[in-house]
Amino acid sequence: MGNRAGGRLSGPKCIAIVGPFASGKTSLLEAILARTGAIPRQAAVSSGTTVGDYSPEARAHVMSVEATVATTEFMGDSLTFIDCPGSIEFSFEAEPVLAACDLAVVVAEADEKKIPALQLILRKLDELGVPRLLFLNKVDRTEAGVRDTLKLLQPASTTRLLLRQIPLRKDGIIIGSIDLALERAYIYREYAESEVTDIPSDEKAREIEARFSMLETLADHDDQLMENLLEEIEPPRDQVFDDLSADLRDGSVTPVLIGTAEKGNGVLRLLKAIRHDAPDIEATRQRLGAPADGTVVQVMKTIHTPHGGKLSVSRILSGSVADGAELWLSDGRTAKVSGIYRMFGKDQTKLASAKAGDTVALGKLDDVKTGQTLSTTKGGIPALIEIEPPQPVFAFALRPKERKDEVKLSAAMQRLGEEDPSLRLHHEQDSSETILSGHGEMHLRVIVERLEGKNQIPVEGHPPAVPYRETIRKSITQRGRHKKQSGGHGQFGDVVLDIKPLPRGAGFEFTDTITGGVVPKQYIPSVEAGVRDYLKSGPLGFPVVDVAVNLADGSYHTVDSSDMAFQMAAKLAMKEGMAACSPVLLEPIMKVEIFTPSDATARITALVPQRRGQILGYDARPGWPGWDVVEATMPQSQIGNLIIELRSATAGVATYVARFDHMAELTGRLADEVMNSGGKAA
Structure with missing residues (x-):
């Protein structure tokens, strides 16, 4: 323990906005962009005009279905915000984003039903080691006290939730907040900066109690602050801010700020906390284990634009990147940058170069995938992150409505797979179906909408065929004779097969007990081939398993016997014999x-x-x-x-x-x- 360095860290920062579905993440991004002057006014998500959720699919379903990137400036600092989907069906989108961010703003609300979803998000941040602060949203809609809400949310978090603000009420209605570090009150104004005021006298006792609780938590990691509290000495304000910053950066606490994103309330205090407390690119580089020398770039997301081609949204971890630069992939291949862009929702602004800390889109890196690490080190460096999509939980068989679109569909699915690495597409040999797999019904519905809308490929789908099999319960010995005379050489094959069931899971066995050459050795493989061919579809119409077949006897003709004749004889024996063996599905x-x-x-x-x-x-x-x-x-x-x-x-x-x-x-x-x-x- 002891005093630790705090203070504001300069340079471009990258902030992920995460939280459960419908917690207000896109509204918060819109409020931030309005407050920083990046857009003239804040729009409601329901208006369909927000910077985030700009895709037709997001607009149609009124939900985030992909991460939205927007860079703005606040008090001279460049801040890139990435609004990540809240639904578990699209949550994998956030993993490569979070890994390369400096900080996550977790948007939550006083809703007990959303606590498990909040826990999923916080656990992922724990796994990745990403510092976070929590924005308690929609405080104007809840009757519960903020401290009661924190008690409700605390079980979802492995780190201590530390309240930095308490609500300011008038006649039971929240009209603003009191900042416990600054010891100032703020009166909310819709879509405008709050009015700074003194803490009302009737709120002073509540503020003192809440502030002391905050300082007690900070003192767990600062001996000097602990001494100050024990001796009832008011700690210097700078020391309090330094401790808040240090505890956030090393993951000791999760500071909690309050507000209502939809009205722009509490957003300025959030921005100032980000500016002062968020780690910088140096901390993120160390967390990822990236070398400080040379240029290192981490790819966070892939986008295929209608006119600009492929864009790789990337974080510059060290060095700088200029247009036309050649970068090495981890596998030793190279890729040439063709265009550098600042992202703002669906819009891009071309740049000449990007430096450490910047989050930009790099153009036309055709062989580069989401999650890969690029560098100027010859031969490349090992990938800094590993992204492993969870097992799919929903699937359907997909095909174009018109056969002429098959090649077009394959190319479109390749692009969609680059944008969303959690998609899986494979061909099922048994059923001859192309199976699309993902993480829920809505996930795949959005993919179909993109195929039909963005790619103009009408498709149809149905549940994948289940790989049923059949087997037998009884044994039989069956003769099969194929004899055909049609002028010249005829066809003759004659076999006697012992057919019997095997234990479940044993598969298929073929043997022969031929003696005396009644079936010549050169024809025995043909008998097995005929048996195997029949087993592709048994008497019930399904592939047959767990069956043993022994070639026991037979006969041949020196002129008319052939491989084909013995294959046909074997199929006839199987067809007649299997039906009498009590087939079962x-x-x-x-x-x-x-x-x-x-x-x-x-x-x-x-x-x-x-x-x-x-x-x-x-x-x-x-x-x-x-x-x-x-x-x-x-x-x-x-x-x-x-x-x-x-x-x-x-x-x-x-x-x-x-x-x-x-x-x-x-x-x-x-x-x-x-x-x-x-x-x-x-």
Whole structure:
């Protein structure tokens, strides 16, 4: 412990704005841009004219579906703000952004339902080591006291929430705030700077108590301040500000400021706190382990613009970048910068160069992906961050409505995948389907809207086919003879096959016990090929598994026998024999782990059996206070839209991971439905 350096750090800064869905992040960005003079007036999100949420999809759904970057200036400092989506379906967008930011402003409100979502965000900041302050928004709408609200929110945060302001009330209505560090009162004015005033006499006792509580927390990390408090000596104001800065930067506390973004209230105090307390590029560079010499660039986001091509939104961690500069990727390839741009929502302004601390878009780095690290070091340096998207939880089979658009669709999906690395697109060989996977129904809906709107490609989708299989319960010995005479050489193949079931998961085995050369050795592989070809679609219409076939006997013709004839004979034997072996349908069963807030666990455990699932157990989620893990097995056919119900039961925060566990027999009405629909239902 002891005194630590505080004070304002100069240079361009990059600030992420994060928070639960609908907490007011885009409104806060708009208020900041208005207060710094970057826009003439603050617009409401509902107006569809804000700098943030500028895409047609964001406007249509009135929600952030991608990060918005806007650079402004405040009191001579360049500040870049990145408004990140709050919905868990789009939350991966924030990871490469947060890693290279100096500070995160966490927007929250007094809403108990949003605490699990807040916890997800704060845990991610913990993982990345990003300092944060919390902006308690919509204070004009809550009847709860601010300190009661902090008690409500504290369980979501691993660091102490430290109140820097308390509300100023008149007749029970919040009319402003009292700054506990400055010991001044501020009267709110809509869309304008607050009026500075003395602390009212009837509020003084409350302010003294709240300020002492703040100082006590700061004193945990400052021996001199602790001595001052014990001796009842008023600490110097500069020391208080230095401690607030130092504690924020090293992650000891999360300072809390209050306001109402929609009306521009509390925004100036927030900006001043950012200017004074936010770490600078040097601290961020050290956190990421980036070298200080040379030029190092971290790519935070990829955008494909209609006319300007590909833009790589990047943080210059050290050195500088000029237009035309050649940069090395981590894998030893090079990329040439073609254009440097300052970002402001959907608009860009061209720059000649960018220096350490700047957040800019670099043009036409075609081989560069989100999350990559670029440098002027020959051969490149190791990547500073690793981004690993979570397992997808929602999917559908996608295809263009017109076949002529197939190549166009492939190119569009490549661009969308660069913009959103959490998307997955793969071809399923069994069903010949192209499967698009993501993190929720809305996530994929937005992708389809972009394909049809921005890319002008009409598409259609349906739930992916479930990989049903079939097997047999009985054994049989079956002869198959293929004989055909049509002038000249005929066709002759004759086989006797022993067909029997194998244990579940054993797959397929082929053997032969031919003696005396009744089937010549050169034809035995053809018999196996015929058997394997038949097993692609058994008597129920699905691929056959867990079956053993032995070639036991047969006969041949010295002139008319051929590879093809023995393949046909094997198929005939399989076709006749398999139907008599009590074929049965198999469905894939998945092992599922569902992550849920504890107060929703009962709802989740009730939901699982409704989907033919079996609860294996549930327990506290390790390291996650207030969360549980529910383990279950569930048919794959029931998992397709599981995430919709899980999110509905948990205010949008539950998720799951699933992996194949085993195949199980499916009989009766459900099996009939599957066979009648060609595998589309269960």
